[in-house]
Amino acid sequence: MVAGYDRSLGWVMRHRRLTLLSLLVTVVVNIALYVVVPKTFLPQQDTGQLMGFVRGDDGLSFSVMQPKMETFRLSILADPAVESVAGFIGGSGGTNNAFMIVRLKPISERKLSAEKVVERLRKNMPHVPGGRLFLAPDQDLQLGGGREQTSSQYQYIVQSADLGSLRLWYPKIVAALKSVPELTAIDAREGRGAQQVTLVVNRDTAKRLGIDMNMVTAVLNNAYSQRQVSTIYDSLNQYKVVMEVNPKYAQDPVTLEQVQVITADGQRVPLSSIAHYERSLANDRVSHDGQFAAENISFDLAEGASLDKATVAIERAIAAIGLPSDIISKMAGTANAFASTQKSQPWMILGALLAVYLVLGILYESYIHPLTILSTLPSAGVGALLTIYVLGSEFSLISLLGLFLLIGVVKKNAIMMI
CATH class of the missing domain: 3.30.70.1430 (Multidrug efflux transporter AcrB pore domain)
Incomplete structure (x- = not known):
């Protein structure tokens, strides 16, 4: 082993320019592999x-x-x-x-x-x-979206100060995301609203028949709101007693025609004689994120897709539909955290290398000798990134921590060799 090391060292010393060129090529290969390797925020757990x-x-x-x-x-x-x-x-x-x-x-x-x-x-x-x-x-x-229960691992949030504009553009954004092949299991609110029945009372007719609106409200409350009227206590538990019509009569608004109200003189009058109902659709809730009306879109990654490629595809699809200025769309939860770390990862790696250089410079009291030790890192980086790429894995936050550990191990071995 020592003899082999001696021969290889001699060859390197005789071909210094080629060795320096190979170092530069290795650095370029590191950068290329970092760009090509699929990336995610955290590795998938089982x-x-x-x-x-x-x-x-x-x-x-x-x-x-x-x-x-x-x-x-x-x-x-x-x-x-x-x-x-x-x-x-x-x-x-x-x-x-x-x-x-x-x-x-x-x-x-x-x-x-x-x-x-x-x-x-x-x-x-x-x-x-x-x-x-x-x-x-x-x-x-x-890392959820922080607004409501999420049905998938990644979230995309759409916000606007104008609820009408949000309702208009939200389906278009959902359609754009469904066209992205890197995404699957896309969950979005697709309904036009909840069905509701509005009871319209002719107050003039009700007044002429001697029917008070409080009576109408009380009858409907007793029939459909499951109003608690009592509590039954036993030695181990307690049970609420509620008043309501038979559930089979609460399935269709047609049964409202069978409801009767009592007039001031005690007579029973059909509710249909003073009122009629109208069917319509209405949003049963308006979600918010911060101070803005918001809607959430959840999604998973298709088989073989990585989060970084999916993020680029989403940005391209959203840009193609041309959102107005009052619509804000962005990643949320885990996807948002990934986007933030993606921007800072190269700087974190450079910062770690700079910290190692400063420590070695202080120890060796030299500006040159630390570079000799750091020159062993590019080849190790190629090995690490190439292994991730060949095995079909993804470069995640855990991989970044492993890369920092690799820098320390390679630096220690280089010091021992030198």
């Missing part, structure tokens, strides 16, 4: 757990969402890699949203990664009218 999100049409009630949730749950349980499924309906997202936690069997039994299980579940998922299921592997570190 925690043995999936997160599921069921989005129903706007305005769906708990009783309507429950059978949809059960259909999805049974379909997931039928997969041989799934051990258990738990979930709930409602929460901050409203009763038309549901959340699931899918526990997978140990990797030794299922033989597939969590990502592959998600792909199989997506292919076998039944079509449920009025409901969509989104699945993603659960991660230990999640």
Whole structure:
């Protein structure tokens, strides 16, 4: 080994210009590999757990969402890699949203990664009218959009001070993102609003018949609002007693024609004699991010796609539709954190190299000798980046930390060799 090192050192000393040129070429190759290697924020984990999100049409009630949730749950349980499924309906997202936690069997039994299980579940998922299921592997570190429950790992947020403008451009942005091949499982609010019934009362007719508006409000409250009227207590629990019509009579507004109100003299009068109802659509909520009205779009990456390539494709697709100045669209959550780190990563690497140079300069009391030691780093960098590229991995924040460790190890070995 010593003899081989002696011969190689002699060859290098005889071909100094070629050696210097190879160093410069290695630096260029490092830069080229850094540009080419796929990048992401954090590597994908297999925690043995999936997160599921069921989005129903706007305005769906708990009783309507429950059978949809059960259909999805049974379909997931039928997969041989799934051990258990738990979930709930409602929460901050409203009763038309549901959340699931899918526990997978140990990797030794299922033989597939969590990502592959998600792909199989997506292919076998039944079509449920009025409901969509989104699945993603659960991660230990999640950076959500901070506004509401998210159905996928990455988020894109659209903001505007003008709600009307937001409603106009939001579907166009969703359509643009759906055209990006690097994205999959795109979740966006697509409904035109929740169905609602407006009861229009002819107050003149009601007054002529001796019907007070408070009476109309009380009758509707007793019939449809599940008003609590009492509480039953036993030794272990307590139960709320609510007043309502039979649920089968609350499924269609036509039943309003069967409701009766009581006049001042005690007579019963059909509600339809003083009022009529009108069907319409209305947004059941307006989401905000900061001080602006906002809508969230969640997405996952298609198989083989990296976050940096997807980010570039998204920016290109959004630029093509020409958003007005009052519409703000940007990455959120993990995707936003990735965009921020992407800009600072090269400077962090240069900063680490500069810090090493300063420390070595102080130790050797020289401006030249530290460069001799640092000249061993480019070849190590090529090896590291080439390994990531060949194995089909992605350069992540963890890879960056590993690169810093590699700089320290190579520097130590170079000092020992010199």
